[in-house]
Amino acid sequence: MAISTSDYLSATNPELKAKKFTLTIDGGYEASVITYGAVITDLIVPDKDGKPTDIMLGCKGLDEYMGNGANHGAVIGRSANRIKDASFVIDGVKYQIPKNEGENNLHSGNPGYQNVFWDGKMLSEEEADEIILDSKIAGIPGCDGGAVLLSYTSPDGATGFPGNLDTKVLYCWLEDKTFLILYCGKSDKDTIFAPTNHAYFNLRGENAEGTVNNDLIMINSDKITIKDDMNVPTGELKDVEGTVFDCREYRFIGELNDSDDHQMVISKGIDQNFCLNTTAGTFSFAAAVTAPESGITMECLTDLPGIQIYAGNNLGSPLDIKTTKAYGQYDAICLEAQLVPNAVNLTGFDSPVIKAGKKVYHACGYRFV
Known part of the structure; x- marks a missing residue:
């Protein structure tokens, strides 16, 4: 090393x-x-x-x-x-x-x-x-x-x-x-x-052509926090069972971004806090992303109770470029381990x-x- x-x-x-x-x-x-x-x-x-x-x-x-x-x-x-x-x-x-x-x-x-x-x-x-x-x-x-x-x-x-x-x-x-x-x-x-x-991750490479929609995501979560029309969690929880948010087994990121669920429409794609099945005080499995094209699989581990999943919905400014590719919408996936957003104004969360x-x-x- x-x-x-x-x-x-x-x-x-x-x-x-x-x-x-x-x-x-x-x-x-x-x-x-x-x-x-x-x-x-x-x-x-x-x-x-x-x-x-x-x-x-x-x-x-x-x-x-x-x-x-x-x-x-x-x-x-x-x-x-x-x-x-x-x-x-x-x-x-x-x-x-x-x-x-x-x-x-x-x-x-x-x-x-x-x-x-x-x-x-x-x-x-x-x-x-x-x-x-x-x-x-x-x-x-x-x-x-x-x-x-x-x-x-x-x-x-x-x-x-x-x-x-x-x-x-x-x-x-x-x-x-x-x-x-x-x-x-x-x-x-x-x-x-x-x-x-x-x-912001792209497991096919930061300058790879195309979006992350054909990559797969898994999230160790049974519930999401519902957000208002300004993307702020209200304190309401929703079970992922039977919804597009059910990522307890791998599903394509594009299924989330292309969904007509109102939570997705608000943010022009996935930008949601998932309540994790992690254990407080323990480095626990939170999520994973895999890119079949590159064969790279990345797991996210954390002690935190939430994770914000965001697919670069708003990328596209002139500064969004590192080498050869100018980034645009859905060119990345973010796995942001965190406390539940707005928890300071809510009850029932850490x-x-x-x-x-x-x-x-x-x-x-x-x-x-």
Whole structure:
């Protein structure tokens, strides 16, 4: 296993510079992350013929990532996804955050995790394993070689959220070919800590022709959260049995995107939170995607109770290109392990609020089988 580092420079402003870390393990597995937005820029795995295949959509460079409305590969937070009316109450105090999607809030705002520079450093395998053990999330295999640790403190009042929130993200390969994202948050006030990663995957390759509609998806879920016409969960649950949302066995992604179910129509394709049959505190199977053409199968594992499945319904901006292919609608699939969106305003779901002084971990991993 090896880790290399390099400067990741702006093409237009010499004062803007991120650092890039590349983590490589035996078998042809490689991941690159940068300190801007904690972005995963590349994820290279072998296809069925052993050909290295970059399955991570992205942007051309730092300038493009900084203007990246699609949040390619970025850590999202403090609060991923949507909060209704861009407001919430903690300890009897009402907080107002930016209304950046109609009357609601999407992905916290600016500055959020996805649009700031993080500090980054390399860790040894032993140091990474200590952090994994400290998380007390059961079932995470050991680190394969070293790791990268990114750190950022979101200041009290940033986009309206309370508390100085110290955040760390550990990236590493695990012994079973899982690429791990381990989040840690600790605040000096009660606040929301509900991160995710907005990676866009195409298991045939980020520059492959065609959409992901002919790839297959499986989701370990019996229920979805119903969303209103502005894509915000209402608190209502719906059984997937007998619906297009029943992905407990593999089905084509295109069946979801082409459905006339009103939930799909609202979002122009799949963009839905599934309530997972995961076990709290355990690194559990959440979902899988397989691409018959490349032979690549990727599983998603997490301790979190929800996963947002999104098929790049709104891709198509001039910045949505990394190498040779300009991305468009349905050119990717996102498996965003998360807390249930808008849970801060709902009952019956795990709360995104963490108590002051308490360290909280969440994990998401992408395993190649």
